[in-house]
Amino acid sequence: MGDDHSSDSPTPESRAPWERPLADPSYREAQSGRPRRLPPRQPPPERTAPPERTAPPERRAQVERTEPSRHDSGRIGRRAAGGPTEALSVADLVKKVSGEEPSEPDDPDKTEIIPPIDEQQPPPPGIPPRETPAAPPPPEPEPPQSTPEPEWVADSAETTAVPQVVGNPGTTRLALNKTRKRKRLRAAGRAVVALVAVVALAGTGIVWGYLRSTEGKFDQIAALDTESTDIVDAVGQTGDETYLIVGSDTRAGASGEVGAGTIDDAEGSRADTVMLVNIPADRSRVVAVSFPRDLDVERPVCQGWDNASGTYTEETFPAADGDKLNATYALGGPKCLVKVIQKMSGLKIGHFVGMDFAGFESMVNEIGGVKVCTTQPLEDGVLGTVLPEAGTQMLDGKTALNFVRARHVEAEGNGDYGRINRQQRFLSALLRGALSSQVLLNPGKLNGFINAFTRDTFVENIDTKSLVTLGRSLQNVDAGAVTFLTVPTAGTTEWGNEIPRTDDIKAIFRAIIDDEALPGEKRAEPLPSAPEPQAAPAPLSVQAVDPSSVTVQVSNASGESGLAATVADSLAAEGFQIYNVGNYTGTSGETVVRFSPGHEAEAATLASSFPGAVLESTTGLGTVVEVALGSNFSGTVQTPSPIDTPLSMSDVRIGQPEDVEIPADLAVVNAGDTSCE
DSSP states (O other): OTOOOOOOOOOOOGGGGHHHTTHHHHEEEHTTTTTOOOEEEEEEOOOOOOOOSOOOHHHHHHHHTSOOOOOOOOOEEEEOSSSOOOOHHHHHHOOOOOOOOOOOOOGGGSOOOOOOOSOOOOOTTTOOOOOOOOOOOOOOOOOOOOOOGGGGGGGSSOOOOOOOOSSSSOOOHHHHHHHHHHHHHHHHHHHHHHHHHHHHHHHHHHHHHHHHTTTTTSOOOOOOOOTTTTOOOOOOGTTOOOEEEEEEEOTTTTTHHHHOOOOSSSSSSSSSEEEEEOOOOTTOOEEEEEETTTTTEEEEEEEEETTTTEEEEEEEEEEEEEEHHHHHHHHHHHHHHHHHHHHHHHHOOOOOEEEEEHHHHHHHHHTEEEEESSSEEEETTTEEEEEEOEEEEEEEEHHHHHHOOOOOOTTTOOOOHHHHHHHHHHHHHHHHHTHHHHHOOHHHHHHHHHHHHTTTEEEEEEEHHHHHHHHHHTOOOOOGGGGEEOOOEEEEOTTSSSSEEHHHHHHHHHHHHOOOOOOOOOOOOOOOOOOOOOOOOOSSEOOOGGGGGOOOEEEEESSSSTTTHHHHHHHHTOOEEEEEEEOSSOOSEEEEEEEEETTTHHHHHHHHHHHOOEEEEEEOTTTTEEEEEEOOSSSOOOOOOOOOEEOOOOOOOOOOOOOOOOOOTOOOEETTTTOOO
């Protein structure tokens, strides 16, 4: 074992004593001066002519590597021959990332195999063989019983690693071991750093890969109306992202399988959950407003909707008063619902997301359930026992579905509002769970969650790129900056419709548009910034400019339907650039031209088309000039003053932001609140 090998084989390749491996006994004995021990005499094998080689050893090693090889573990594997297309090993990948040049692996197949004294012994690297005179031919040996097969051809030859002389042959084995250890430690240090980088990049690649895999999987459906005149202060909403999210309780297909009832219970689909989510341009918060499914609404003229096929029909439904919100969706689908919510809120809805119950249940199951807390058991008059006990508990998909659907809970006594509160608390918990490391750092859960979302979702203006961009912009938003509100109502009609409190609803959405603080909101304090420089006083007079250089927002504050659109057409005919058309918050008796400092000339030019209009300086409009048409508007748009005409600015007033009074009894749930109340 070890160095105690003996053999009667001739010296490998006729090497000189100083070229022999450290394990060669003849080398050690020659160095020590001791006489060489001769092995026991055995009958010499028959000398035969060596087989003619058809390829050098390097080529033979490459050919052999294409054949199955049995490793020490006993398993048979196949390795492809090296070449330009050979796959990198993990070690080579780590070395590449760390900047270390990849080294050739210690593969015995890549070196010329020379039969050792007793076992295989690779030649010492780095020392070229020395040319020596040819040895005289030996005497003819006696014929052996059988010719042994060369070891390098054997299917599974057991080998024992034999120390080799590396570097300086005079170096001691202890010094060599220390040198090897230092090199391994340095390489390991670089490998750890590289491995961390590879893992980090791999994690990012996994997330991005899963998101990229969703491209084309979304079912696209027409829903949005971004040019609606019901949008309030479109300029103030520049950069905002607003999503209308609908949970459909269709009774057909997969939703019926998960316990959503049957088609016999209620034909078609209903908007069981309607939620409007607004994210301001600075991405400092998220506000989600829930609408009761039985909310009393005015339904506009709507095209028919077939939920089973996800398409619109040729049928048209007339406008109607006293319609329920979920019935509006059942008749007119996403298009009709977007119109109703957009008119009620004034928000510019830029994205639509619809999901049925099957998708909801799958998403919950894919992340391993959602933990919620209740102060009492949950018994529903229709669904039965949902939660037999109070306290904190983990809900699977089916239980979670019943938890957010139950609306006949006698203990709550408030019908749909108890259900909405549970939905908001559940979504808060789902949000915390989906953003936790247990999901984001678990490729299986993340992949399942994303696939469940795309599999049972129909959308408009949703794609992978926008989701990634939005996610990155929200990465610093704390859960405390996510607030859930509920539209306030005042009793019910004789048909059971929830009566909306119109003025309070307008105040809520005005606060959202103006980015005012909301009840229960826990936004991070903004970083202190340098004080804004005082604006220079407005000049007493300016010169009229070319109307084509003026961008105009036309807002209707008169209460007369369709007035803004008519005026916008007249202004466009005079050469003005129309930015958008919409309604102003509330009504006004006067026509006002509003502008931001630095755009006095554009404002005065626009005001010259509205005799008697008031000029008002404000902030937040940027390069846009807004005209709010009051009840005193004559109905005629005059031709603006010619270019370079002096225009007075002596009567400009400074606009003050309107005070918004949010109702004190507003139902609020904060996503960062983990208390159980």
